[in-house]
Each structure stands twice: as C-alpha cells, then as structure tokens.
Amino acid sequence: MALTIFNTMTRRKEVFVPLEEGKASLYCCGLTVYNYAHVGNLRTYVFEDILRRVLRFNGYAVLHVQNVTDVGHMTSDGDAGEDKMQKASERESKSPWEIARFYEEAAVRDYKRLNIEIPEVMPRATEHIVEMIEIIERLEKRGYTYTTPEAVYFDTAKFPDYGKMAQLRLESQRTERDDVILDETKRNPSDFVLWFLNKPTHLMQWSSPWGAGYPGWHIECSAMSMKYLGETFDIHCGGVDHIPVHHTNEIAQSECATGHLFVRYWMHGEFLLMGGGKMSKSKLLEMKEEERPPSTLQELIDRGYDPLAYRYLCLQAHYRSEQNFTVESLEAASTGLRKIYATDPSRDTLADDAEAYAVARQRVLDAMNDDLAMPQVVGILNSYGSYRLWIEFDAVLGLDIALRTQRAEEVLPTSVQNLIEARNAARAAKNWSESDALRVGLIELGYDVADSPQGTTVKRRLL
C-alpha cells in the first residue's frame, strides 16, 4: 500500500506524492522556548517524529525543518497582551536570549530521551529577521500590506482564498467575546501583524524599512520554511490549534508573496487531554495529587517512569484523535512496554516462516501507511509477539527494543552477586524469612528475582 496521509486542506486521505522523487520536505511548527515543553507539546513532536520515520521507511530521503520561536510576541495584535518571552525573562531575571537558549537546550534533551530524531535544520527566528523582512517587502510591493502606527499589517481582504484550509466564514468570525482586545487600527478583524512598530517596552528590537520593531508571529515560519525547503514544499505539520490562525496566516502571506502554492500536504496533530480537557495549569492544580499526571518529561522521569513509556503511550492513540493522559494510562503503557522488552527471540515462530512473516509484515506496513495508523500497528505487533517483527518496525516505533532486550544480558555487580549467593544459601537451608529479606533487598536495588527448577535468575528491571 502506498503511503497515504490525511491532508487538512482537502480533509481527505491522499496518496503521498512528493514534489521531487525520492525526497520528502517536511516543516514542523515547533518549539516555543519560554518554558519547558509539556507532555502535550511532546505528543505532537512524537507524531512528527513518527511521520519522518514512516517517510524514511518508505524510502524517502527526509529533509525535516523545525523552527525555534525565540522571539516573543504580544498576546493580542494590539499592545495590551502579555509577551511570554518577556514574562519569562522577568520571572527568571535573564535576557530573552538566555531564556530562549536555555529552553531550547531543554527541549533537545527531551527529544533525545524520547528518541525523537533531531530535525536536520532547527532555524531560530531571531537569526532570520532579514529573510522575514524580505517577505514583508515582497508583500508590500504586491500591495498586500498597509501600515499603521501599531504595525505593518497583512490585508486579508486582498486574498480571496483566505481561511480556505480552516473553512473559516469570515463574516461570522466577528468575535462577541469581551475578553478579546481589538486593535482599532486594523481594517478587518482577520488582518494580522507582519511587523510590530512603536513598541518601546519590547526587549527584542530590530531595525526595518518601516522602523524599529519586531516580527509578527506568523512570518517566521514562512521565511524559514521557504528558505530551507523552497517556496513550495511537501508537508507542513503542527498542532490542530494552528489551523485557524497561524497556518491560515502562513498560507496567506506565503502564497501572496510568491504567487504560487506554499504547501502540498498539511498535517495536524490532535491534543493531549488531561482531566477531560486541554491541559492547563489551573486544571492541573485542581486535580488530586495521586490523579495528576506529570506535565513535563522531567517530572515524568522523576516520578519513576521511562520516557519511552510515554512514547509508547502516544503510539497507542491515532494522531488525529484527542488522547486522554492519565496516571493510569501511563502505568498501562509502562507495563505494556516492559512486556514488549520481555519478548523472547528464541520463541519467535514467525521469524522462521518466511511466508507467514511476509504476510505479517505487510499487515503492519499497510496499517502504518494508512495515515500513520500506529494504534493498529502496535495492536498487530502485539498480537504476533514476534521479536523479529518488533525489531524491524522499531525503526518507526523508536522504542529501543533491541537495545533494551540486550541489556538484560549484562554482568551483575559483585554486590548484587553477593546478595544472590547469600540468598541461595538461605534457600538451601530453607531459611525462608532470611531468603525473603534478601529478595526484598534485591528488588529495592532494581532487580527481578525468579526462582525456577533451573535455579535462580536475577535480572535488572528495565522499566
């Protein structure tokens, strides 16, 4: 089965045909570096990692770009909102640049722990101001902009296809809510900022043809994606929340600047839910201690979970479905992954039957290529329980199966050996209380103890 992916633009599954044979260009809206990535962010990055691995499994050379948003932007298009970079900067008494680097490094660390492959290019917004200005100039030349004392705006009325992907009906988009601050200098509510002007309190400032200021939020993705992937490229990813605003605006400014198609396939990852809704600080605080799932990868690790258990959990829900994240589901994933690691290569009957193996392999491949149906992939793999099959598809799953199963062969430290000897002696003497106490000691050190007719085996716990 040819690789098929769901394109948000057409709302249909489409066969993936790249622009250039054998190559796949991929841009993922990425890191905002004013705080640690939370597990919800990470779910989306895991999805994108699976996508790049599936593309490669299908033989494509992948060029994957993920931006680093290190410019803070105002919450609203006006001047009244809070800027998250600036806020973090004040909170931690560091410059915005230091904040950005710090959290960028933290994110890369999370990536590695989750076996998320580092994208080939991770451009920083602050290092591409020139490219952004160039695009705004192109837009200006073509008559798509207007300038007020507040900012240079994109005039959405000039782009008839505006809001096409999000299926926005602009006439009914007029917000009724009073918590949204409107910028009175805008011509249309949907117009958005390309370049902010006259914001003296903003810490990051650059000079531009329109005056000192800083870029609007959306322009960085247009500038950096086109710089590294070309004016038209294959796949653009992000969270579903980006569909109505961010990606809608990216399409508008990119296509108006170049005059042709920006992205061929749009893919969006759904949200991770906590406590029945999108995760938020207030919601987390409302939850009881024992029911509150970890919200960052570090917290997850501190609470004794393996990062790959979280990755495995992500694989068990489809990327286009919301996923409930609970302590219980994380526990379940953890146990499930441990059992995968316990798969016995010597009992792999499927591996010896070439025909049956080919059938099984094809089933998995078909599921994987059907819009990344990873829950089905995992389901099929679990039902076969074939070590060889797990290993082959671990190239996509990224669960370190070969590595972890081999680790069980390692030599035990002498302190552990001594405990085992002592316990064996106690067992020979049928001194069960002593034997049990020694076993507790071994378990506390992180070892599994198993007594069988063939003797006692002790293995380090993997998860």
Add this chain to the structure above:
RNA sequence: GGAGCCGUACCCAAGUGGCUAAGGGAGCGGACUGCAAAUCCGCGAUCCAUCAGUUCGAUUCUGAUCGGCUCCUCCA
C-alpha cells in the same frame, strides 16, 4: 454568537454498512514458585451515549436529544 470534533468493556484505545467489535493495562482462573515477583496459558463488551429514521441489514449513514471537548485570542 459562529465553526468543528467526540461519546466503544473498569481504564487507555482501534475499527467496520453484514464473517467471532483490534490491541494494551487492570481484574479473574491456571501453570511456574517454599511463598512471591516476573513470565507464560486461558477468560472478558449479544454490544459500540440515548431516541428515531434510511436500509434486507447500522456501532458504522441521516436527524434529534443528552453529555464532553476544541477553535474563533498566545497556544502542540
């Protein structure tokens, strides 16, 4: 006010107009063990929120109702 999504066993979660509604975890039964843990084997929804309708036949299509969520505002 507008747009859209979802509701499958105790939990997480696939799926299909009609063969036995995946898979995982928990639970239960058994094997193993001195007892355990781990592991292995077996069991689990006559039913897919509710109510109508379309259909020879619907969990899967349509409509309504109830419940939950998301977006329209920075957001994965």
